[in-house]
């Protein structure tokens with residue numbers, strides 16, 4: 544059940560946040576488990592492709608509660624990872640951080656936001672659908688361990704869309 548939206552500050556991911564970011568990822572079997580170097584690349588402004596990496600921080604606790612990373616090759620971008628700490632799920636934090644990411648992508652000249660998701664990951668698919676993503680393809684056996692199909696989803700960022708702007712703190 545949704546126990547109510549939690550107020551968070553959404554900011555760029557920094558090196559100081561990486562230990563908490565990795566701890567969240569490792570606590571979730573559905574989240575991609577990146578090596579530390581991948582997170583360092585995600586926050587490196589000189590890395591190619593360019594990435595936008597955001598964290599959502601609890602206003603009271605100051606702790607990182609969620610993060611999301613997209614890679615950009617305008618006019619396209621791809622969601623590489625998104626995760627919300629288990630105890631903070633269903634409080635609209637996934638919606639807030641993804642909305643902020645979409646605003647950032649749009650400002651960067653992205654017109655099409657793409658992602659892949661395990662076909663069994665119904666919470667993530669529900670979140671993406673709630674924000675307007677639609678399925679646009681299937682990659683059979685794309686994921687390993689366990690082997691599973693990837694659902695491809697896309698969201699045009701040029702159309703008048705349902706999300707409301709979130710200003711980064």
Ligand SMILES: CC(C)(COP(=O)(O)OP(=O)(O)OC[C@H]1O[C@@H](n2cnc3c(N)ncnc32)[C@H](O)[C@@H]1OP(=O)(O)O)[C@@H](O)C(=O)NCCC(=O)NCCS
Pocket residue numbers: 545571573574575623624625626627628631632633634635636637638639660664665666667668669670671673
């Ligand atoms: C997917 C994930 C990011 C969603 O984050 P969240 O903060 O819990 O989602 P929100 O509270 O913002 O939910 C927004 C909407 O998404 C849908 N949704 C999210 N979780 C859902 C669930 N478990 N079941 C059904 N619908 C769900 C609902 O429509 C929800 O709106 P509502 O709460 O008003 O009904 C979170 O479950 C997560 O971190 N999962 C593990 C990592 C993962 O799977 N990442 C994606 C693959 S990289």
